[in-house]
Amino acid sequence: MFDVRAVDPRLLNSLTKYPSIPTYHTLDPRNGGLTDPATVFPGDVIATEKVDGTNSRVVLLPDGTYLIGSREELLYAKGDLIGNPALGIVEQLRPIAERLPAGAGIRVYFMELYGGKVGGAAKQYTGDPTQFGWRLFDVVDLAAWQDPLSWPVPRISAWREAGGQPWVPEDALVPLAAAAGLSLTPRLWHRPGASLPPAVVDMHELLTASLPATLVGLDGVAGRAEGIVLRAPDRSVIAKARFQDYERTLRRLVVPRT
Known part of the structure; x- marks a missing residue:
């Protein structure tokens, strides 16, 4: 039987974190610029707004309890008198x-919490620091949890x-979100991966054409979007494309006039 109070929280935290998302073009760690090659999507690809x-995550557990966490740490368990107020x-x-x-x-329901006072981009979504929004972007369903919870943290992380x-997968995520009453991050297009x-x-041009402004603005604000996330429908391949990465790279490619 599962008992949240008997499980090592370090294991649960690592097990239910969202993995790192690579950039669509390779990111050069030396200067933050983008280079070849681009990520290959052998099948179809779905583009969604990157909010x-x-x-953030809501973790539903087999004993009927739940956890709430940020990307890196767990902040609250059902029944706690005090929770971490972070963000x-x-x-x-x-x-x-x-x-x-x-x-x-x-x-695990993975959601992006935005607006309010969440980071420097909050003003792109709202002018009211008390106004928040959230969008579901992925769900993990771990039916066979017993073995992973017996592993050490480094093995879980790997x-x-x-x-x-x-x-x-996407075809199950859409009705799952609807049944839960949760709005998904906006779906922009669905096309063959070979067309990317x-x-x-050219990817910068596609970004600009796909998302000239955010689609999840609050109280009438429709500011600058961060970028898009590209996913295979079964989540076997995933990559992100952010405006700032492409703009930084293209500025370096411009030859100064003499």
């Missing part, structure tokens, strides 16, 4: 966690970063 907030994550997501039904396994988490541009300049 500039804070990565307003617990305050905003606890009502959602309370109404989501637990199942037999571990299910498994997670290698794509070991069982993702809910291989060149940096």
Whole structure:
């Protein structure tokens, strides 16, 4: 039987984190510029808006309890008297966690919390520091949780970063979100992966055409979007394309006039 109070929280934290997302073009760690090659999507690809907030998670557990966390740490467990107030994550997501039904396994809802005072981009979504929004972008359904929870943290981390988490595919995610009453990050287009541009300049043009402004603005604000996330429908391949990365790279490619 699962008992949240008997499980090492370090294991649960690592097991339910969102993995790192690589950039669509290779990011040069020396200068932050983008270079070849581009990520290959053998099948179809779905583009969604990358919302500039804070990565958050609601973790539903087999014993009927839940956890709320940021990207890096767990902030609250059901029944706690005091929760970590970081970025307003617990305050905003606890009502959602309370109404989501637990199942037999571990299910993790990954959401982007934005607006309010969440980072420097909050003003792109709202002019009211008390106004928050959240969008679901992925769900993990871990039915066979017993073995992973017996592993040491380094093994869990390696498994997670290698794509070991069982993702809910797109055709199941859409009705799951609807049933839970959660809005997804905006879907921009669905096309063959072979149609994605291989060149940096062409991907920047596609970004600009796909998302001239954010689609999730609050109280009438429609500011600058951060970028897009590209996913295979089954989540076997995932990459991100951010405006600032492409703009930084293209500025370096411009030859100064003499």
